[in-house]
Amino acid sequence: AAGVIQSPRHLIKEKRETATLKCYPIPRHDTVYWYQQGPGQDPQFLISFYEKMQSDKGSIPDRFSAQQFSDYHSELNMSSLELGDSALYFCASSPREGAVADTQYFGPGTRLTVL
Amino acid sequence: AQSVTQLGSHVSVSEGALVLLRCNYSSSVPPYLFWYVQYPNQGLQLLLKYTTGATLVKGINGFEAEFKKSETSFHLTKPSAHMSDAAEYFCAVSPILTGGGNKLTFGTGTQLKVEL
Numbered sequence: 001a002a003g004v005i006q007s008p009r010h011l012i013k014e015k016r017e018t019a020t021l022k023c024y025p026i027p028r029h030d031t032v033y034w035y036q037q038g039p040g041q042d043p044q045f046l047i048s049f050y051e052k053m054q055s056d057k058g059s060i061p062d063r064f065s066a067q068q069f070s071d072y073h074s075e076l077n078m079s080s081l082e083l084g085d086s087a088l089y090f091c092a093s094s095p096r097e098g099a100v101a102d103t104q105y106f107g108p109g110t111r112l113t114v115l
Numbered sequence: 116a117q118s119v120t121q122l123g124s125h126v127s128v129s130e131g132a133l134v135l136l137r138c139n140y141s142s143s144v145p146p147y148l149f150w151y152v153q154y155p156n157q158g159l160q161l162l163l164k165y166t167t168g169a170t171l172v173k174g175i176n177g178f179e180a181e182f183k184k185s186e187t188s189f190h191l192t193k194p195s196a197h198m199s200d201a202a203e204y205f206c207a208v209s210p211i212l213t214g215g216g217n218k219l220t221f222g223t224g225t226q227l228k229v230e231l
Contacts (some may be wrong), residue, residue, distance in 0.1 A: 004158075033218065042205060042221040043159070056218050090158060094217070102147065102166075102209070102217045106159040 002026050004093050004107035012113045013081050021076040021110045025093030031055070032074040033104055034066060037088040049074055050096070081114045088112075117142040117208045121222035129230050134178075134193040136225045138206030141187065148189045149207040149219065150180055159205065165189060166211075176200070201229045 005024040013019050025032050031050045035043040045058035049068035060066075063081075068074045072093075078085060088111050092104035122137040140146060147166050151159040163174025170182040180191045189206060206222040 031217075035219075042223050043219070045218040045220070048218060058218060092159075092219075102211075103149075103161065103164055104217070104219060105161065106151070108158040111156075 004091055004105055006089075006091050006107040006110050008110060009108065010111050010113075012115065014115055015081055015083060017081050017114075019078045019081060019112060021078070021089055021091075021112070023074045023076070023091030023093075023107060025072050025074070025091075026095075026105055029093035029095045029105075030072060031094045031096060032068055032072070033092040033094070034060075034074070034076050035090040035092065037090060037109075039087070041087075043090060046076070078112075083114050086112060086114045117146055117210060117220050119148075119206045119208050119220065119222040121204075121206050121225050123225055124223065125226045125228065127228040127230060128196045130198055131195050134191070134196045134200065134227065136191040136204050136206075136227065138180075138189045138191065138222060139187050140189060140206075140208050142208060142210075145184075145211065146208045147211055147217070148180075148182060149209070150174065150178070150189075150191050151205045151207060151221075153203045153205065153224075155202075162191070162204075196227075196229045198229050198231075201227055203227070 033048040034046040037043040046060040048056045052068045066076045088109045092106045094104045118141045149164045150162040165182045173179045207219040209217040
């Protein structure tokens with residue numbers, strides 16, 4: 001079965017640089033969620049999109065922005081990177097309807113390292 | 116606000132022994148509850164979920180969990196541990212909403228170690 005695809009899987013950046021993380025949801029899933037998992041931490045919700053509109057916002061820094069495109073893929077843009085942004089970034093997708101409605105399926109994550 | 120508390124950041128069991136990972140939730144309204152497993156350097160895999168209906172939920176890999184409203188608990192169990200069960204387990208809660216508002220709030224995780 002198709003899964004959530006995230007790219008790149010690993011990313012190394014310098015402080016103050018920018019980074020773009022991409023997420024391709026499972027086909028026919030219309031909702032995308034972004035989470036950040038710091039070392040030894042539980043995942044923290046950043047932001048979500050439903051039908052290309054932002055649906056909820058969590059503890060996402062102002063330096064970060066995200067959007068969902070017409071093909072439902074999503075991109076998380078991170079600017080002025082700081083050392084503390086080093087983390088595993090997960091994308092999850094879910095369908096609004098059907099047997100697995102509102103169940104989030106996670107991608108493998110993008111490991112961002114800021115030097 | 117919703118939250119979950121996982122008792123025990125590390126649990127160690129012998130192979131073949133019962134696995135019991137504890138999770139208590141706090142929510143002003145009936146929530147959805149989930150258990151996810153994370154293997155090293157991998158993403159989160161859904162083990163099982165509770166939405167409505169039967170309070171005993173069976174998941175993958177022989178795991179099950181029981182929703183007990185009176186105890187606000189959703190403990191994860193497996194009758195017989197296997198070496199391959201060694202991983203980190205996260206309990207999570209989300210509100211029952213529509214339209215993409217179902218953000219997950221995770222517990223702090225329980226690292227399960229399985230010994231020979």
